[in-house]
Amino acid sequence: MYTDRKIRVVIAKPGLDGHDRGAKIIAHALRDAGMEVIYTGLRQTPEKIVETAIQEDADVIGLSSLSGAHMHLFTRVMELIREKDAENIIVIGGGIIPNEDIPKLKESGIAEIFTPGTSMKEIIDFIKSKTISNCE
Amino acid sequence: MELKKKLLEHDKRAVARLISMIENDDQKAFNIISELFYLTGNAHIVGITGPPGAGKSTLTASLAKKLRDLDKTVGIIAVDPSSPFTGGAILGDRIRMQDLALDEGVYIRSMGSRGHLGGISKATHAATRILEIYGMDYIFVETVGVGQSEVDIMKIADTTILVLVPGLGDDIQVLKAGIMEIGDIFVVNKADKDGADKLVLEVEMMLNLRKMENDWQQPILKTIAIQDTGIDILVNKIFKHYNYIKTTGLLKSKKLKCIEAELAEILRERFIDMVYNSNNAQLDLKEIANEIFNKKTDPYTAVDKIFFELKERSN
Incomplete structure (x- = not known):
């Protein structure tokens, strides 16, 4: 029987902050939108996150950071994505991220940054619009 | 094929992709397993x-x-x-x-x-x-x-x-x-x-x-x-x-x-696919379900009819 191609998303918290409530809410919302969410837990290194996404054949990596270390951690994830030739994976970020950092993060290859107040629908629609071409 | 070669070269990305293809019923992945x-x-x-x-x-x-x-x-x-x-x-x-x-x-x-x-x-x-x-x-x-x-x-x-x-x-x-x-x-x-x-x-x-x-x-x-x-x-x-x-x-x-159990399972699945994809009005399960609901037939007679229809067509 026909099976839908499922969008697979790795939700990861790089770095040392221990607040994963936001990440869990996003994971839950994506699940309810019919996606398969691979949740990796707290305190992940960029290396582990990228390797996980590769082994899980993920379409999307969602990074969450509240610690202020996003510039270093998010851009390192993008470096590894390029190193490992995994540019088919779309990387998005969220958390406490000052507006002035957003252009720099996007320059490094992060597809979008979602700051507090973003609706779940916005995030879901963004993921769907970016993955639709991969999924056909 | 590229993926087959990569799999044999121990590329984890090939493993990851092939498993996704299997999950999505992509015949190409099954062909690689066959080979x-x-x-x-x-x-x-x-x-x-x-x-x-x-x-x-x-x-x-x-x-x-x-x-x-x-x-x-x-x-x-x-x-x-x-x-x-x-x-x-x-x-x-x-x-x-x-x-x-x-x-x-x-x-x-x-x-x-x-x-x-x-x-x-x-x-x-x-x-x-x-x-x-x-x-x-x-x-x-x-x-x-x-x-x-x-x-x-x-x-x-x-x-x-x-x-x-x-x-x-x-x-x-x-x-x-x-x-x-x-x-x-x-x-x-x-x-x-x-x-x-x-x-x-x-x-x-x-x-x-x-x-x-x-x-x-x-x-x-x-x-x-x-x-x-x-x-x-x-x-x-x-x-x-x-x-x-x-x-x-x-x-x-x-x-x-x-x-043996796996063979039976694949067969069952293929068989059901065949019925669903037959484009034969006699085999339209939605329509048959409707008839059963309205008591025009029952599940057992309906399945007998489906088998009869399939046999007729293969002859």
Whole structure:
């Protein structure tokens, strides 16, 4: 029987902050939108996150950071994505991220940054619009 | 083909992509398995099953670490439930396995059950074959947290480990049919919790009552997976069980039975696909359902008619 191609998303918290409530809410919302969410837990290194996404054949990596270390951690994830030739994976970020950092993060290859107040629908629609071409 | 070559070159990305293709029913992936089928059948496939929260993922991770110390390569397939409403899933088994994320000799894959009810997903069996072709020595298949009757794991695992925890019910629970019957090795995890010794006793009693089909005495072990306690003994029992089923010919008879069941399953599925894709008005299941609802026919007569129609067409 026909099976839908499922969008697979790795939700990861790089770095040392221990607040994963936001990440869990996003994971839950994506699940309810019919996606398969691979949740990796707290305190992940960029290396582990990228390797996980590769082994899980993920379409999307969602990074969450509240610690202020996003510039270093998010851009390192993008470096590894390029190193490992995994540019088919779309990387998005969220958390406490000052507006002035957003252009720099996007320059490094992060597809979008979602700051507090973003609706779940916005995030879901963004993921769907970016993955639709991969999924056909 | 590119993917086939990459798989043989031990590219984990090829493994990842092929498993996705299998999950999405992409015929190309099955063709690759067909071409490389001669490379399957060499890994020891270990099933890890048990109720939600028993510690299956943590136990799997500690077992994998022990086997890595012995320089064995390990593939892990961890299944979590998909939503019956949206098809979405939270796949969280990896959280307990992240120590292994960067190990070259380990591949971990999370799978949603995608509507399959037996504790694994439809694609799990074929995924183990991809990992066998890749060359893994051991393949762990962790089921969804099971209740009482999800026993599909025994169709693909050479050794099935049933992980129990204290505090889930009285001694009648261990006497019930289903999940309690499929363990080759029983583990009472979280053995530092109250009631662990009692549970061990109850399982021992149940095992003593059971009529033995062979002389493998199912061991029951206590572990505290998160502290790595009892894992060495468990690894030894896993080796011992594999050795036992190999030398007694049980492994072969088990595999033969499973292959037959698999054939029947693929056939069933193909058959249903054939009916659904037939473009024949006589075989429109939605229409037939409607007729049954309106009491114009009944399910048994309807199926007779479907078979008659199919036979007519093939003549």
